[in-house]
Amino acid sequence: MSTAPRRRSRSSLAANPTLIGAATILIVVVTVILAYNANSGLPFVRTYDVSVELRDGQNLVPGNDVRLGGARIGQVADVVPRMERDGRVIAVARLKLDRNASPLPVDTTVLVRPRSALGLKYVELTRGPSSEDLPEGGTLPLRQAVVEPVDVDQVTAAFDAPTRRAFQVGNRELGNALAGRGEDLSTAIASLPVLLERLRPVMANLADPATGLVATIDAFRRTAGEVAPVAEGQATLIRHLDGTLGALQAVARPYLADAIATGVPLQETVQRDLPATRPTLRETGRLLAELRPGVRALRRAAPDLAAAVRQGTRTVVRLPQLNERLRAGLGSIERLGTDPAVLKGLQRTTRANQVLQPTLDQLTPTQVVCNYVTLFARNLANHLSEGNRFGTWERALLILSTDQILPTAKPAGALHYNAYPNTGQAGADQECEAGNEGFRGDRLIGNVPGSQGVQTDRSIGLERRP
Incomplete structure (x- = not known):
């Protein structure tokens, strides 16, 4: 087998x-x-680790971005407190940077900036002119931590919940009020420089001691002081006018009305019989001719005037009470006239107008050309308008590209980034770059070539381009 x-x-x-x-x-x-x-x-993955000293943590958390010139070069690894010898407590943030970012100059400055309105932060580094490099593991001292800007959340956190809700309502109503009124707002802002320019010499003259403003106010004070003792006499005089006005009311029609109606023929007769006064009468005739429609209307309005006089007598009786109340107002004017802070206030107002002038010079073309101030106010109102008793929220849709979120030695091939777009400001191209950039499909850092035009949305959103 x-x-x-x-x-x-x-x-x-x-x-x-x-x-x-x-x-x-x-x-x-x-x-x-x-x-x-x-x-x-x-x-x-090897990194270039350094530390920075900050006045406080400023809401930094591990994982926040670190940027240099607008490009992401690393992230925050840790934030810990440290007590100084003088008792102060500062924050020390340890940064893990890409190797291609090293070395940093020893005089590099640090600034914590907001990344969104929800409180997300990032660390911005700015290289200094020093030729000495910061070694790996080195620390940038506290004196190189630039004072951080005040964020919107820090401002609103200073108020209680009812005040914040009132801000939300105010912002929403302000957005509704400004919607569709960009042209009017642009016209108003364009007129502000002329107004401020003309207001400057006026305020300077008021603040100048040579104008005698303080002496004028003091004269008003003395006048009020002279009038105050005779207030009762004035009240008595006005009260006695009631009898005179009542007597005129009885003869208003037909006597006063007839006298007014015959006034024009009387003037014509005088003009014929007094040739010596012809030039004066000629001018008087012109005046009366212009007043003729009003006189005719006055005849018809006599009954209404009589009724007004009757109602006025009730008010005249109450004038003594008004005079008594005026004492407090006149006393306030007296204190204002003798207050040395008034002149200082006028001087500081003049200084504030001078400080605002450069800002308006930059803000005016941005609004007039691109309507960005109105769009910012409207979008801010929309941004803060949705919420509940715990706060507000926003919806966000993230479109992530792998080569843009991972550390790399060079920018991604399809990265689009524009830190300072043209917005109609002085010295730049007259175009509205922000919000109108088209996606070309390849890498572009800076403004899109060519003019994007000056068209922006007035009410419902920025114009979308293919």
Whole structure:
């Protein structure tokens, strides 16, 4: 009996479900670990680690971006407090930077800036002119931490909840009031420089001691002081006028009305009989001719005037009470006239107008050309208008590109970034770059070539270009 050789069964990896499941679980675990540690840097990637001293943490958290010239060069690894010898507590932030960002000059300055209205921050580094480099592991001292700007959330946090809700309502109503009125607002802002320019000499004259403003106010004070003792006499005089006005009311029609109606023929007769006074009468005739329609209307309005006189008598009786109340107002005017702070206030107002002039010189073309101030106010109102008793929120849709969120030695191939777009400001191209940049499909840092025009949306959103 012969036996055939048995074939040895061979098993492959693809035929073993257990091995396939184990490999899948291993890949998932490695992916989760890499994703979890991505905020603190990928493994096996060398970094340029430095530390910076800050006056406080300023809402920095590990994982916040570090930027240099607008480009992301690393992230915040840790933020810890440290007590100084004088008892102050400062914050020390450890930064993990890309190797291509090293070395930094020792006089590099640090600024913590907001990245969004929700409180997200990032660290901005600015290289200094020093030729000495900061070694790896070195620390930028506190004196090089530039004073941070005041954020919107810091301003609103100073108020209680009812005040913040009132701000929300005010911002929403302000946005509704400005919507569709960009042209009128532009006209008003364009007129402000002329107004301020003309207001400057007026305020300077008022602030000048040679104008005698203080002496004028003091004269008003003395006049009020002279009038105050005779207030009762004035009240008595006005009260006695009630009898005179009542008597005139009885003869208003037809006697006063007839006298007014015959006034024009009387003037014509005088003009004929007194040729010596012809030039004067000629001018008087012109005046009366112009007054003729009003005189005719006055005849018809006599009954209404009589009724007004009757109502006026009730007011005249109450004038003594008004005079008594005027004492407090006249006393306030007296104190204002003798207050030395009035002149200082006028001088500081003049100084404020001078300080605002450069800002308006830059803001005016930005609004007049591109309507950006109106769009900012409207969008700010929309941004802060939705919420509940715990606060406001915004919706965001993130479009992520892998080569733009991972550390790299050079900008991504399809990166579009424009830190300072043209907005109609003085010295730049007359175009509204911000909000009108088109996507070209390749990398572009800076303004899009060519003119993007000066058209921006007035009410519902910026113009979309293909």
